[in-house]
Amino acid sequence: MSKFTTASFIKSKQEGHIISMLTAYDYSTAKLLDEAGVDSILVGDSLGMVVLGYENTLQVTVDDIIHHAKAVSRGAKKALVIADMPFLSYHISIEDTIKNAGRMIQEANAHAVKLEGGKEVIDKVTALVKAQIPVVGHLGLTPQSVNMMGGFKVQGKEEGQAREIIEDAKLLQEAGAFAIVLECVPEELAKIITENLEIPTIGIGAGKYCDGQVLVTQDMLGMFSDFTPKFVKKYCDIGGNIKEAVALFCEEIQKGSFPEKKHTFSIDAEIIKKLY
Ligand SMILES: Nc1nc(=O)c2c([nH]1)NC[C@@H]1CN(c3ccc(C(=O)N[C@@H](CCC(=O)O)C(=O)O)cc3)CN21
Ligand SMILES: CC(C)C(=O)C(=O)O
Numbered sequence: 627m628s629k630f631t632t633a634s635f636i637k638s639k640q641e642g643h644i645i646s647m648l649t650a651y652d653y654s655t656a657k658l659l660d661e662a663g664v665d666s667i668l669v670g671d672s673l674g675m676v677v678l679g680y681e682n683t684l685q686v687t688v689d690d691i692i693h694h695a696k697a698v699s700r701g702a703k704k705a706l707v708i709a710d711m712p713f714l715s716y717h718i719s720i721e722d723t724i725k726n727a728g729r730m731i732q733e734a735n736a737h738a739v740k741l742e743g744g745k746e747v748i749d750k751v752t753a754l755v756k757a758q759i760p761v762v763g764h765l766g767l768t769p770q771s772v773n774m775m776g777g778f779k780v781q782g783k784e785e786g787q788a789r790e791i792i793e794d795a796k797l798l799q800e801a802g803a804f805a806i807v808l809e810c811v812p813e814e815l816a817k818i819i820t821e822n823l824e825i826p827t828i829g830i831g832a833g834k835y836c837d838g839q840v841l842v843t844q845d846m847l848g849m850f851s852d853f854t855p856k857f858v859k860k861y862c863d864i865g866g867n868i869k870e871a872v873a874l875f876c877e878e879i880q881k882g883s884f885p886e887k888k889h890t891f892s893i894d895a896e897i898i899k900k901l902y
C-alpha cells in the first residue's frame with residue numbers, strides 16, 4: 627500500500643498541502659520521483675507521445691498502460707500510482723470499463739484510474755466506484771477528444787463552456803471521483819471549480835489556485851522537445867546533459883580515452899600465452 631492514499635488527497639485539500647503529481651512510465655524514473663517525495667505518480671497515456679513517438683494519445687492501448695504501470699508500481703514505494711484509462715477503454719460498455727480498470731489494479735498494481743470527460747462518463751465513474759476502484763476525473767483539455775476539439779487548445783474561455791466544466795466537475799464529485807485533473811483552462815475558472823468542490827483539483831495549465839499540480843516529467847526535466855506547451859516550466863535540461871554525455875562518449879572511444887584500465891578485467895598472463 628502507498629503511504630499517500632486517496633484519503634490523503636481529501637486531507638491535503640482540507641489542510642492546505644498542495645498535492646504534487648508527475649508522470650512516469652518506467653521503474654527507475656518512478657523510483658527517483660518517489661524518493662524525491664512526489665505524492666502521486668500518473669502513468670499517463672501521454673506515454674504514447676513521450677515514449678512511443680505517436681502524434682497523439684489515441685493509439686495507446688490498455689496493454690500499453692498495464693505494461694508500463696507494472697514497472698512504475700515496482701518503483702513507487704510511497705506515492706499513489708494512478709493509471710490513465712486509454713481511448714475507448716471506458717466508452718463501450720460498463721462491463722468493459724470495469725474489466726479494463728480492474729486489470730490496471732489487479733495486473734499492474736495501480737491504486738486508482740483516471741478517465742477523461744464529464745457527464746458522458748458519469749455512469750462509468752459510478753460503476754467503477756461501486757466496484758471499489760478509485761477514480762480521478764479529467765476535464766478541460768481532454769487529449770483523447772483531440773479530433774473533436776480540433777487540436778490541443780485551451781478550453782472554457784466562453785461562458786457556456788465554462789459553465790459546462792463547472793457542472794461536469796460537480797457531477798464527477800457526486801459520482802464519487804476522489805480528485806479531478808483540470809487541463810488547460812483559464813486560471814480564474816479553475817479557481818471557481820476548486821472553491822466549489824470538496825475533492826481536490828490537480829491542475830496542468832490551470833494556474834495557481836488548484837489543490838495540486840501535475841506535469842509530464844519529461845517536459846519539466848527538459849527531455850522532450852517535439853512541442854512545449856505554455857504551461858511547462860523546465861526545471862533542468864536533462865536532454866542537453868544527455869546529448870553532451872553521448873557526444874563525449876562518441877569522441878572518447880575514437881580517441882581511445884575510454885575505456886580505461888579501471889573499466890576492464892584482467893587474466894593471468896600464462897593463460898593468455900596459451901591462447902595465442
Ligand atoms: N509531453 C507531453 N506533455 C503534455 O503536457 C501532454 C502530452 N505530452 N500529451 C498529452 C497531452 C497533450 N497536451 C498538450 C499538447 C499541446 C498543447 C499546446 O501546444 N498548447 C498550445 C496552445 C494552447 C492554446 O492557446 O489554445 C500552447 O501554447 O500551450 C497543450 C497540451 C498535454 N499533454
Ligand atoms: C497530462 C496528464 C494529466 C495526462 O493525462 C497524461 O500524462 O496522460
Ligand SMILES: [Mg+2]
Pocket residue numbers: 670671672710769
Ligand atoms: Mg492522459
